[in-house]
Amino acid sequence: MEALIETDVRTFIEVTEYWVPEGDTLVLAGGNYGDLKAFEEASRQTSFAKGEGLPGKAWAEARPVVLKGFDGSYFKRTEAAHEAGLTSAVAIPVFDGETLKSVLVVLCGDDDVRTGAIEVWKADDTLLRLDDGYYGAAKHFEFVSKHTQFPRGQGLPGGVWAAKTPILMRDLGSGYAFIRSESAGKAGLTTGLGLPIPVPGGDTFVLTLLSARGTPIARRFEIWDARAAKVGKANDAVLIDGICAREGRLWDDESPRKVSAWQGLIGRVLGTGLPVVEQTEGLAAGYDSVVALPIHSNGELAHIVAWYA
């Protein structure tokens, strides 16, 4: 698989955690902190009221939030983050209609090497504009992205917006009518996962995770379709797309993989409607960490995106 290559370099995202509401408070429900035990411990001792800290802000404002630089901000775990070398974070709320199911938070550390992009795009009537994004060392790409807008149906963000479904694109760096594509190619960004982030109110958000070969966000991506319109009412999901550095293509046009609720970790997402974030052995293709994120839409769990490292 050319788009995804195994390397020894640490991945772009250092920490992933998810928070779930318990009454008026968000409490930690799971996470992958790698070796950053102190930060994990600090997180376990923390909870967030609505509007408080980064997860609480995503809940209160019902929108994905990008935070670059913790000093002097509303971020609550600044000291622990500093010690862990974490400098930026993105909070992604998971709503089912009006109800918050959870908030997924990814945290990254700056250096001159790690390249990637986590972007939040927001739609107005006719165009998607960059709301905010974290790019690591991809400074030129960041600059170009800030000046790029996508109409419906064009590019990864516009495609997700129009299709209302997650999309996984393979080679972002060539063959596109966007200047951003040339810049992506220069930054080494190859694989892009775009997903709709439904929120209460009328706003449209699209999240994109752009992965570089050298410092990938993940080495395996999967998109599962769980809509009743696709799989019936049995609470199943079918794998509609996926690539893996170790196993190549994961999709099968003729007989796609299918899981039912509670079958494996994708089945657990189907069963609970909540994300799964784990660091464990025995995952697909021998990976040891996974994030599986549900997308609720039109009153049902519509899709699940998963990434492994």
Next chain:
Amino acid sequence: MKKLVVIGAGMASGRVLEHLFDADPDAYEVTLFNAEPRGNYNRIMLSPVLSGEKTYQEIVTHDDDWYRENKVTCRFGEAVTGIDRDRKVVKGANGEVAYDKLVIATGSAPFIIPVPGKDLPGVISYRDLDDTNAMIEACGKRGNAVVIGGGLLGLEAAAGLALRGMNVTVLHLMGHLMDRQLDPAAGYLLRKDLERRGITVKTQASTKAILGEEAVEGVLLDDGEVLPADLVVMAVGIRPETRLANDAHIEVNRGIDVNAQMVTSDPDIFAVGECLEFNGMLFGLVAPLYDQAKVVAAGLLDQPGEFVPKELSTKLKVTGCDLFSAGDFADGENREDIVFRDPARGVYKRLVIEDNKLVGAVMYGDTADGNWFFGLIKDGTDIDEMRETLIFGPSMQGGASVDPLSAVAALPPEAEICGCNGVCKSTIVSAIQGGATDLGAIKATTKASASCGTCTGLVEQLMEVTLGDSYAAPEATSICGCTDLSHEDVRLLIKSKELKSQAAVWQELGWKTPNGCHVCRPAVNYYLLADWPVEYQDDPQSRFINERKHANIQKDGTFSVVPRMFGGMTTPDELRAIADAADKYKVPTVHVTGGQRIDLLGVKGEDLPAIWADLNAAGMVSGHAYAKGLRTVKTCVGKDHCRFGTQDSTGLGIKLEKKLWGSWSPHKVKLAVSGCPRNCAEATCKDIGVVCVDSGYQIGVAGAAGMDVKETERLADVTTEQDAIDLATAFMQLYRENAKYLDRPYKWVAKVGLDWVKERIVDDLDERAALIERFELSQSIYRKDPWAEEAKSKADQYAPLADLTLEAAE
């Protein structure tokens, strides 16, 4: 070991080799030619490669290792130049190869429409990886792409190009996209989905030429429109690639002729895939190709096998477009439709049943049960016992009902519900949520439904949607069994949801039938042409016979022809022309009507175009005596001749009729202008009646003199002729825009109230001007003589199917 040569490394021949090697890997020494410089890949996944959602590596079916392991001698990138059947050798560009058995799998070639400019650089067909890569490269240069062909391949190309950032227009010759696989309703939803991706779709678009000097620069359509283009993709169809077989004198019809064992006219030569023809059929989808491959592999091993074509199903590979189609879904006398629509989710399902068997299925937006339906079609299952719940699929045999509120629930918050007071859905919903839980409270808090009241049904449905079962809306009378919505609801929803085609109305308003019925179609056709005169094209098939024939059918099957006499005035020349026509066409009855014109009764259907042509030649146009539209403007002779006349009543009548003729309305509209209050033109019982007085003009509306008799109500008194014309025109347009189909003006005014009408066209001068402007826009389309157009273009439709009189005489 016997020698097998295969020409073409496509999906069909690849599957032949898989079966062959599985069954007996040592049966043949295999040589595989391919004109492309690569082996077998999953061609039907090229569209995701084009869109960037797959890589070529992911769609490779047989890689180098596979060919090596199976000891296949690959001659990729080498064209085969001929087959010598006598010597049993295949001639390649790099030398000959002997065969014991030969498989021709040359596939198909794209059909290129023979228009000027088809060979310009930048014009690409869409068949293989090279075409795909050429398109991807073109995207890097940015610009406009035109895709010719709105079938599967063309639409997949369009979506891929759009995703890569091109501005894409799809041209399709037929009336709806994928017309071979979808019915118009599903085609409508597909079009909507593609347009949501920023793709421009033009149906009934015929390409006249591809323009450009050095490279493609544009596409010229038959209607004269020029579309700028940096890339043109031809995806109008394929034809079997038979040149090698032809040259080798193997029997070829449209494709290489084979029997059920896939053997050609030469017993040592098989054909497989898109290059062949079997029982007059050609094959383009992969499922039958794989069936053929099994048969070929069996034949190569001297085992029995027989190819039996099966029903096919279709899916489109555009991410986010969920469609499924299988079987036959054409209309038929013994066929019954089951339709399910969910406008909120953009879902349409239609099942076609014949003799208790499912024969066709079209689905859009929800395809979960597609394969189950496909199985029922293939197996010919008797569905009689599950007919009631069939549409809900295998898991819903208990059945769920279509939600009649879904169309209202699907309205966006900004959709205007009450046009009178400009109140949108979100305002009403907020009021309901704020405690306004009955109609009176809604009227008081928002003013919605407080004026003409035609939006009452919608407001009540909004209360039902918002409050759930705690609110029970009074039952409204629906148009017909095709829908639960009333005329008023449909009119308002056509406006607020900007529905501009019948397909859009059926889908977005959750019609229960595929195309409406004889009751709702004329109404919907009228509402659409009244609200969207420019965008909507009048559908003659949705009109009653009189309007289709532009004449009134009589009880003996003949027709009556009434030429228009503006203001009831005529001339000796016109009268001579009418008399000549009556003589020439042996018209048995000539009658002077109450609307001051002459009716020629007893005209044969086949004579209509000719009699119209003769009357047109004398300067006369249709009197629309058959129309739900303006009929006549009756006048008295006015002050020029009558000693009591106060104004030029005939002059005003002529001006009014010239202004209003040709316009369609919910029901017929009759006018009159009397020159004085003695009212010789009987203006006080017309839909619009003007009575001239010394001080000006008294405008009355909403009179009747038919089943009901009613005097007009005074709309206004005005002093100038122009004001009289403006008021009449504005009233006509207000009636056209708001009344229920088949309500005469007096019935409509009784519902909305004369005060409501006055507020809009007497008191509000801006609104009056806007109404007149909209009327004129509509008249720019419809103020045309239908006789002239029909006489020119459709004369053959009026001719009898056979001349039975002549046959009888012989």
